[in-house]
Amino acid sequence: MKEHPMVPPGGHRLPPLPYAYDALEPVISARTLKIHHDIHHKAYVDGLNQAEIKLVEARRQKNFDLVKHWEGELAFNGSGHILHSIYWTVMAPEGRGGSPGPLTTRCVDEYFGGIEAFKAQFTSAAAKVEGSGWTILTWQPTWRRLEILQAEKHQNLTQWSGIPVLVVDVWEHAYYLDYQSRRPEYLKAWWRLVDWREVERRLRLAVSSKVPLTR
Ligand code: MN
Numbered sequence: 001m002k003e004h005p006m007v008p009p010g011g012h013r014l015p016p017l018p019y020a021y022d023a024l025e026p027v028i029s030a031r032t033l034k035i036h037h038d039i040h041h042k043a044y045v046d047g048l049n050q051a052e053i054k055l056v057e058a059r060r061q062k063n064f065d066l067v068k069h070w071e072g073e074l075a076f077n078g079s080g081h082i083l084h085s086i087y088w089t090v091m092a093p094e095g096r097g098g099s100p101g102p103l104t105t106r107c108v109d110e111y112f113g114g115i116e117a118f119k120a121q122f123t124s125a126a127a128k129v130e131g132s133g134w135t136i137l138t139w140q141p142t143w144r145r146l147e148i149l150q151a152e153k154h155q156n157l158t159q160w161s162g163i164p165v166l167v168v169d170v171w172e173h174a175y176y177l178d179y180q181s182r183r184p185e186y187l188k189a190w191w192r193l194v195d196w197r198e199v200e201r202r203l204r205l206a207v208s209s210k211v212p213l214t215r
Contacts, residue, residue, distance in 0.1 A: 009052035009055070010049040010050075011049070012081060014041060017033070019092070027189040027190060027192055028091075028175075028193070050073070051074045076154055079154035086202075087167050090166050090167065090194060096195070097194050097197065097198075100115055101197065103204055103207065107145070108146065110145070111145050121148055122148050125150050126168050126183075127170075127183055127184050128150075129150045129151070130152060133153060133170055134167055135150055136149045136167045137165050137199075139163045140163075141163065143213075143215070147162065163202075163209065166199050
Protein backbone atom coordinates (compact mmCIF):
# COMPACT_ATOMS: atom_id res chain seq x y z
CA MET A 1 0.00 0.00 0.00
CA LYS A 2 1.29 3.46 -0.94
CA GLU A 3 1.92 5.67 2.03
CA HIS A 4 -0.43 8.64 2.27
CA PRO A 5 1.55 11.82 1.52
CA MET A 6 1.56 14.67 4.03
CA VAL A 7 -1.24 17.19 3.56
CA PRO A 8 0.74 20.43 3.15
CA PRO A 9 -0.18 23.62 5.07
CA GLY A 10 -3.28 25.08 3.41
CA GLY A 11 -3.80 21.90 1.38
CA HIS A 12 -7.15 20.72 2.77
CA ARG A 13 -10.08 20.18 0.42
CA LEU A 14 -13.81 19.82 0.94
CA PRO A 15 -14.57 16.12 0.37
CA PRO A 16 -17.56 15.45 -1.87
CA LEU A 17 -20.64 13.98 -0.22
CA PRO A 18 -20.70 10.20 -0.75
CA TYR A 19 -24.36 10.37 -1.87
CA ALA A 20 -26.86 12.75 -3.48
CA TYR A 21 -28.23 15.70 -1.49
CA ASP A 22 -31.64 14.02 -1.20
CA ALA A 23 -30.27 10.56 -0.32
CA LEU A 24 -30.91 10.92 3.42
CA GLU A 25 -34.52 12.09 3.13
CA PRO A 26 -36.84 12.08 4.95
CA VAL A 27 -34.54 12.03 8.00
CA ILE A 28 -32.35 14.88 6.69
CA SER A 29 -33.68 17.06 3.87
CA ALA A 30 -31.75 17.89 0.71
CA ARG A 31 -31.90 21.58 1.67
CA THR A 32 -30.28 20.93 5.06
CA LEU A 33 -27.63 18.65 3.58
CA LYS A 34 -26.69 21.08 0.79
CA ILE A 35 -26.30 24.09 3.10
CA HIS A 36 -24.54 22.01 5.74
CA HIS A 37 -21.99 20.52 3.35
CA ASP A 38 -21.51 23.25 0.73
CA ILE A 39 -21.51 26.24 3.08
CA HIS A 40 -20.80 25.20 6.67
CA HIS A 41 -18.29 22.42 6.10
CA LYS A 42 -16.58 24.45 3.36
CA ALA A 43 -16.16 27.37 5.79
CA TYR A 44 -14.24 25.09 8.19
CA VAL A 45 -11.96 23.86 5.39
CA ASP A 46 -11.30 27.46 4.31
CA GLY A 47 -10.73 28.58 7.91
CA LEU A 48 -8.27 25.74 8.54
CA ASN A 49 -6.32 26.43 5.34
CA GLN A 50 -6.14 30.13 6.19
CA ALA A 51 -4.86 29.46 9.73
CA GLU A 52 -2.16 27.12 8.44
CA ILE A 53 -1.02 29.61 5.78
CA LYS A 54 -0.95 32.44 8.33
CA LEU A 55 1.26 30.33 10.59
CA VAL A 56 3.61 29.53 7.70
CA GLU A 57 3.95 33.31 7.22
CA ALA A 58 4.47 33.84 10.96
CA ARG A 59 7.31 31.30 11.02
CA ARG A 60 8.89 32.87 7.96
CA GLN A 61 8.66 36.37 9.46
CA LYS A 62 9.48 35.18 13.00
CA ASN A 63 6.48 37.20 14.14
CA PHE A 64 4.17 35.35 16.53
CA ASP A 65 2.08 38.29 17.74
CA LEU A 66 -1.12 36.60 16.48
CA VAL A 67 -0.14 33.02 17.29
CA LYS A 68 -2.82 32.56 19.96
CA HIS A 69 -5.55 33.56 17.52
CA TRP A 70 -4.37 31.24 14.74
CA GLU A 71 -3.80 28.32 17.11
CA GLY A 72 -7.42 28.70 18.20
CA GLU A 73 -8.49 28.71 14.54
CA LEU A 74 -6.52 25.48 13.97
CA ALA A 75 -8.37 23.76 16.81
CA PHE A 76 -11.84 25.02 15.86
CA ASN A 77 -11.68 24.68 12.08
CA GLY A 78 -9.44 21.61 12.05
CA SER A 79 -11.76 19.73 14.39
CA GLY A 80 -14.76 20.98 12.41
CA HIS A 81 -13.29 19.72 9.13
CA ILE A 82 -12.38 16.32 10.60
CA LEU A 83 -15.71 15.75 12.35
CA HIS A 84 -17.82 16.74 9.31
CA SER A 85 -15.72 14.50 7.04
CA ILE A 86 -16.52 11.59 9.38
CA TYR A 87 -20.19 12.57 9.84
CA TRP A 88 -20.97 12.28 6.09
CA THR A 89 -19.43 8.83 5.83
CA VAL A 90 -21.02 7.27 8.91
CA MET A 91 -24.45 7.95 7.45
CA ALA A 92 -26.10 6.10 4.57
CA PRO A 93 -29.52 6.15 2.93
CA GLU A 94 -32.09 4.52 5.17
CA GLY A 95 -31.91 0.73 5.10
CA ARG A 96 -28.37 0.61 3.67
CA GLY A 97 -26.33 0.84 6.87
CA GLY A 98 -26.79 -2.71 8.11
CA SER A 99 -26.37 -3.60 11.78
CA PRO A 100 -23.38 -3.30 14.15
CA GLY A 101 -20.46 -5.43 12.94
CA PRO A 102 -18.63 -8.09 15.00
CA LEU A 103 -15.81 -5.88 16.32
CA THR A 104 -18.21 -3.01 17.07
CA THR A 105 -20.55 -5.38 18.91
CA ARG A 106 -17.71 -6.92 20.93
CA CYS A 107 -16.15 -3.58 21.96
CA VAL A 108 -19.53 -2.02 22.76
CA ASP A 109 -20.58 -5.05 24.81
CA GLU A 110 -17.29 -5.08 26.73
CA TYR A 111 -17.40 -1.44 27.75
CA PHE A 112 -21.04 -0.35 27.74
CA GLY A 113 -22.69 -3.67 28.52
CA GLY A 114 -24.65 -3.87 25.28
CA ILE A 115 -25.71 -1.94 22.21
CA GLU A 116 -28.93 -0.63 23.78
CA ALA A 117 -27.09 0.75 26.83
CA PHE A 118 -24.58 2.38 24.48
CA LYS A 119 -27.28 3.93 22.30
CA ALA A 120 -29.17 5.23 25.35
CA GLN A 121 -26.08 7.03 26.70
CA PHE A 122 -24.99 8.32 23.27
CA THR A 123 -28.48 9.69 22.48
CA SER A 124 -28.82 11.29 25.90
CA ALA A 125 -25.34 12.84 25.70
CA ALA A 126 -26.18 14.23 22.25
CA ALA A 127 -29.49 15.66 23.41
CA LYS A 128 -27.70 17.40 26.28
CA VAL A 129 -24.73 18.98 24.50
CA GLU A 130 -24.77 22.57 25.69
CA GLY A 131 -25.16 24.92 22.72
CA SER A 132 -23.44 23.84 19.49
CA GLY A 133 -21.48 20.62 19.35
CA TRP A 134 -21.22 16.90 18.77
CA THR A 135 -21.41 13.55 20.43
CA ILE A 136 -18.60 11.18 19.55
CA LEU A 137 -17.98 7.48 20.01
CA THR A 138 -14.23 7.37 20.28
CA TRP A 139 -11.63 4.60 20.41
CA GLN A 140 -9.18 5.50 23.17
CA PRO A 141 -6.02 3.66 22.07
CA THR A 142 -4.09 4.43 25.23
CA TRP A 143 -6.64 2.45 27.28
CA ARG A 144 -7.71 0.02 24.55
CA ARG A 145 -11.40 0.81 24.75
CA LEU A 146 -14.29 2.90 23.51
CA GLU A 147 -15.73 6.00 25.19
CA ILE A 148 -18.59 8.40 24.52
CA LEU A 149 -17.67 12.09 24.60
CA GLN A 150 -19.52 15.32 24.02
CA ALA A 151 -17.83 18.13 22.12
CA GLU A 152 -18.80 21.78 22.54
CA LYS A 153 -18.27 23.73 19.32
CA HIS A 154 -15.94 21.22 17.60
CA GLN A 155 -12.95 21.06 19.89
CA ASN A 156 -13.88 21.50 23.54
CA LEU A 157 -14.29 18.67 26.10
CA THR A 158 -12.01 16.25 24.26
CA GLN A 159 -9.99 13.40 25.71
CA TRP A 160 -6.67 13.45 23.87
CA SER A 161 -5.60 10.61 21.56
CA GLY A 162 -9.18 9.40 21.10
CA ILE A 163 -10.04 8.33 17.54
CA PRO A 164 -13.63 9.11 16.52
CA VAL A 165 -15.52 6.18 15.00
CA LEU A 166 -19.12 7.46 15.10
CA VAL A 167 -20.13 11.12 15.35
CA VAL A 168 -23.39 13.04 15.35
CA ASP A 169 -23.61 16.77 14.65
CA VAL A 170 -25.98 18.58 17.02
CA TRP A 171 -25.26 22.12 15.87
CA GLU A 172 -28.60 23.73 15.00
CA HIS A 173 -27.51 23.94 11.34
CA ALA A 174 -27.63 20.12 11.24
CA TYR A 175 -31.34 19.83 12.06
CA TYR A 176 -33.11 23.17 12.53
CA LEU A 177 -34.70 23.44 9.05
CA ASP A 178 -36.16 19.94 9.47
CA TYR A 179 -36.86 19.68 13.20
CA GLN A 180 -36.67 23.27 14.53
CA SER A 181 -35.98 23.02 18.28
CA ARG A 182 -36.79 19.29 18.47
CA ARG A 183 -33.24 17.96 18.75
CA PRO A 184 -34.34 14.65 20.39
CA GLU A 185 -36.59 13.95 17.38
CA TYR A 186 -33.67 14.48 14.99
CA LEU A 187 -31.53 12.13 17.08
CA LYS A 188 -34.18 9.41 17.18
CA ALA A 189 -34.52 9.53 13.39
CA TRP A 190 -30.74 9.85 12.87
CA TRP A 191 -30.08 6.31 14.15
CA ARG A 192 -31.90 5.04 11.03
CA LEU A 193 -29.09 6.52 8.90
CA VAL A 194 -26.08 5.10 10.75
CA ASP A 195 -23.79 3.17 8.41
CA TRP A 196 -22.57 0.40 10.74
CA ARG A 197 -20.29 -1.00 8.02
CA GLU A 198 -18.33 2.25 8.03
CA VAL A 199 -18.29 2.34 11.85
CA GLU A 200 -16.85 -1.19 11.83
CA ARG A 201 -14.23 -0.22 9.24
CA ARG A 202 -13.19 2.88 11.20
CA LEU A 203 -13.03 0.94 14.46
CA ARG A 204 -10.90 -1.80 12.88
CA LEU A 205 -8.39 0.84 11.69
CA ALA A 206 -8.47 2.62 15.07
CA VAL A 207 -7.86 -0.58 17.03
CA SER A 208 -4.81 -1.37 14.87
CA SER A 209 -3.19 2.03 15.54
CA LYS A 210 -0.13 1.97 17.76
CA VAL A 211 0.29 4.38 20.66
CA PRO A 212 2.01 3.98 24.03
CA LEU A 213 -0.35 2.43 26.57
CA THR A 214 -1.09 3.72 30.05
CA ARG A 215 -3.60 2.87 32.69
MN1 MN B 1 -22.14 20.89 11.18
